[in-house]
Amino acid sequence: METSRDDFIIAIRSAFLKKGTKQRFSILSLIFFSIILLILSSFNFKVIDYVKKTINEIVYRSSFIVSGPENFLKENYFTVNRHLKLYEENKKIVDELNSLKRKDLSQKITILENIKYKKLIDDYFIEDNQVVAKVLIDRQSPFLRSIIINKGSKNDIKLGMVVLDEGYLVGKIVEVNFFTSRVLLISDINSKIPVSLQPGDIQAIMSGKEQQEGVLQYVRDKNLPEINEKIQVVTSGAGGLFKSGIPIGTIAIDDEILANNKEDKIVDFHRNYSQLKYVRVVSFSKEKIILDPLSKSNTTILNLEIEEVNQQQETLRILLEQKKIADEIRVRIQKENNFLRNEHIRLKQESGFLKIERTRLKNEILIIKKNNQKNKIQDEEIEFLKKNLFFGHKCRKNIINNLYKVGTPEYRKCVLKKGLKK
Amino acid sequence: MNKIYQNNITQNIQKYIPTILLFISVLNEFDFNNLGYIYFSFNFSYILIFYYSLKKSESLGYVYIFIAGLFNDVVVGTPIGISSLMYLILCGAAAYLRNITLRPSLIKDSIFFLITILIINSLLFMYLSFVFSYELNYFDQIINIIYTFLLYFLFANLFIFFEKKILGNRHAG
Numbered sequence: 194m195e196t197s198r199d200d201f202i203i204a205i206r207s208a209f210l211k212k213g214t215k216q217r218f219s220i221l222s223l224i225f226f227s228i229i230l231l232i233l234s235s236f237n238f239k240v241i242d243y244v245k246k247t248i249n250e251i252v253y254r255s256s257f258i259v260s261g262p263e264n265f266l267k268e269n270y271f272t273v274n275r276h277l278k279l280y281e282e283n284k285k286i287v288d289e290l291n292s293l294k295r296k297d298l299s300q301k302i303t304i305l306e307n308i309k310y311k312k313l314i315d316d317y318f319i320e321d322n323q324v325v326a327k328v329l330i331d332r333q334s335p336f337l338r339s340i341i342i343n344k345g346s347k348n349d350i351k352l353g354m355v356v357l358d359e360g361y362l363v364g365k366i367v368e369v370n371f372f373t374s375r376v377l378l379i380s381d382i383n384s385k386i387p388v389s390l391q392p393g394d395i396q397a398i399m400s401g402k403e404q405q406e407g408v409l410q411y412v413r414d415k416n417l418p419e420i421n422e423k424i425q426v427v428t429s430g431a432g433g434l435f436k437s438g439i440p441i442g443t444i445a446i447d448d449e450i451l452a453n454n455k456e457d458k459i460v461d462f463h464r465n466y467s468q469l470k471y472v473r474v475v476s477f478s479k480e481k482i483i484l485d486p487l488s489k490s491n492t493t494i495l496n497l498e499i500e501e502v503n504q505q506q507e508t509l510r511i512l513l514e515q516k517k518i519a520d521e522i523r524v525r526i527q528k529e530n531n532f533l534r535n536e537h538i539r540l541k542q543e544s545g546f547l548k549i550e551r552t553r554l555k556n557e558i559l560i561i562k563k564n565n566q567k568n569k570i571q572d573e574e575i576e577f578l579k580k581n582l583f584f585g586h587k588c589r590k591n592i593i594n595n596l597y598k599v600g601t602p603e604y605r606k607c608v609l610k611k612g613l614k615k
Numbered sequence: 616m617n618k619i620y621q622n623n624i625t626q627n628i629q630k631y632i633p634t635i636l637l638f639i640s641v642l643n644e645f646d647f648n649n650l651g652y653i654y655f656s657f658n659f660s661y662i663l664i665f666y667y668s669l670k671k672s673e674s675l676g677y678v679y680i681f682i683a684g685l686f687n688d689v690v691v692g693t694p695i696g697i698s699s700l701m702y703l704i705l706c707g708a709a710a711y712l713r714n715i716t717l718r719p720s721l722i723k724d725s726i727f728f729l730i731t732i733l734i735i736n737s738l739l740f741m742y743l744s745f746v747f748s749y750e751l752n753y754f755d756q757i758i759n760i761i762y763t764f765l766l767y768f769l770f771a772n773l774f775i776f777f778e779k780k781i782l783g784n785r786h787a788g
Contacts, residue, residue, distance in 0.1 A: 200715070208710035220707045227703060230696030235746060245695050252642065252689040259642040267682045330690060339692050368692075375692060382750045 196570045246370045253341050254374045271468075305499050307438075324348050324474045329373060338401060339364075340469060343612035345372045350474055355435055357473045361463045362386075362428060362439045366474065374474075378466050379407060379441065388441060388460075389429035396429055399441065399460055407442065407460040426460050436477045463483055568583045585611030625755075629782050633667045633674040641687045652735045655664055656755065657762035658732075658733045660687065664702055665728050668709035680706060721771055729764045736760055 209221040233241045243415035275282075326342035344350050346369050356363040356376045357449045364384065368375035377384050380401040388399045388409070397412040410424075424444040430437025442462040588607035640659050660683070684699025691698070708731040712724065727729045736756055743749040 202712040204711050207714050208705050218681075220677055220703050224678050224700060224703045224707070227681065227684070227696045227700035231700065231742075234695050241695065245689070248689050248695070252686050256642040256686075258688055259639055259682060263643060382752065441656065551742055563632055 215554075247541065249370045250372055253329050253370075256341075260330065263341065302499075305495070305502060309495065309499060317567050322349060322354075322476045324350060326350075326472055326474055327373075328469045328472060338378040338466070339367070340376045340378065340466075340472075342374050342376060342472060342561050343473070344474065345370045345373065345374050347371055350374045351476065353434070354549045355439070357439070357475060358464050358469060358471075360440065361437070362441050363466065363472055365434070367429050376472070376474075380405070380462065385410075386441070387431035387434065389437070390444070391425045391427060393424075396431065397458075399426065401516075402459070404463055405465060407462060409444075409458040409460060412458065464610050520551045577605060577608060580611060583609050584612045616685045630674060631687055632675070632782075633663060633671070634679050637663055637675065637683050638686070641683045652742065654758055655762060656759045657766050658759060659770075660702070660764055661705060661730075661732055661735075662767050664705050665709050665731070665767070666771055666774055669713055669724060671687065671778075672710065672713070677703065677706060686770070693743065693749075697742060701760075704735050704738070705731055721768065724771070725764065725767050728767050729760075732760055732763055 208225075209219065230241065234245065279518045290612050291483055324344050326344040326348075328340050329343050330341040342356075350366060350369050352366055352369055354366045356365060356567055362379055364376045364378040364381075366374050367377040378401065379386055379399070382401050384401050388397050389395065390397060390409075390412075395412060397409045399407045400410055402408040407426075423445050424443045427444055428435040428437055428439040428441065442460040444458050444460055585599075588604050590598050597607055637660060640663065664675065664680060681699045681701045684697075684702045685695060687693075687698040688695045708727070714726050716723070736759070740751055740756060743751060
């Protein structure tokens, strides 16, 4: 027992204290040195801070150089990939462009009105300092998802400045060196950002989760609105860390989430943080509202712009209304036209039929008239014959009298007058 | 004379290949520790340091390891000195194993490596969580440890192959 403990101690001593071949320091001395460094850095010792900054500058530059070949390959891969997907992307982009064009005008109005109202409540921030920086190192360790940019205190970068990529939130500055700075990405588990969910204006805190995902914590109103569209996640501006309204990502609401009412809602970021090349570092400040002629003229210009855009919108609305009415009238006229056309065709057919009927009736009347005439003649003949029987002898010429010869019109008249009368 | 000079240069390059590999792995943006997959990550530096401290301690100077640790801290963003401490503990463990081993075997080495990385990751976790209030994911840590352990076999064999076939070291492994 004693021997094995001795062996252990000897082995440990040999491993940690012996310098070994071609070693200048023993492990133990270097371990002590590391611990001292750690302790001093935890107390924010100034010398360590300077050492750290110097190492930072060296490492960031050398890391940028060392990563060169790999970045070159990566870029080529992405270029080829993008090239292959060009056609599909173009189609998609054209569709998107068309839909976005439609939304553009109303969005302009909303922005201008938003600015106006924000100014009214003294919550309007403007970019007072903007620096475009290149991403030097994009190494996202599991401990800290961060990037290094090539602008530092020399370029007026300050702690807490907001980092954007095409208007989307990327993160904030957490470390500033002379030539470089470190940006803590919003995908980092340690980044806690006050956000607001739109529509509904639900307040929450978002923390990073995965490279492309964040998670909502401390959602004030846990019941998300039941809408078909995705919920937009933007900065709320609470706590004064970020300006309000910077877009971050979206939450896709499906039935499962609504049914389970899960506490952790996953936010899909708008940007891919592994693809960052250039970023914009900005700081925001409140617009100085001084009653000087310049600000006054600016306000007037803004008001005029709003007025103009409103007028445009009103004109557009009226035109749309007119078009709608004209369309309705056109449809109605078309319907009436169709109805009248059908009626005309029907009447035409009917008039043809009536013509035939009229001809038929005319013929019938003619026949009846002829018949009547015939009957009248027959009646007259019968009456003549009847009267001839009774009064024929009174009109007939014979030896005695000198009356009328049978068959003459005078004889007929005489018979019809029932004999000769003066 | 010229030939001897050239041989010296080649020998020096060959000798410092592990150190160069270590610095590239530390400085490069391509991090095996975070490949972007949820269920796959491993620490290449740990494997490299442990293997070369165990098998060929003269290739990796402790001072270089210490500096590589500092660089790693700067690149990753962890408190300065912590990676150096972990790397050196790993070196110490490897040196201890070298001292007590009479008949080297890859299985025993790897089991010892697993125990060591479990200890150093626990230390790292405790230090980052309790002293610097970093939030770390347990699951990621476990995945990282498991894959680092499993890939030790692969890389150890690769290093043996490299030593034997390319550098012509017959006693490698």
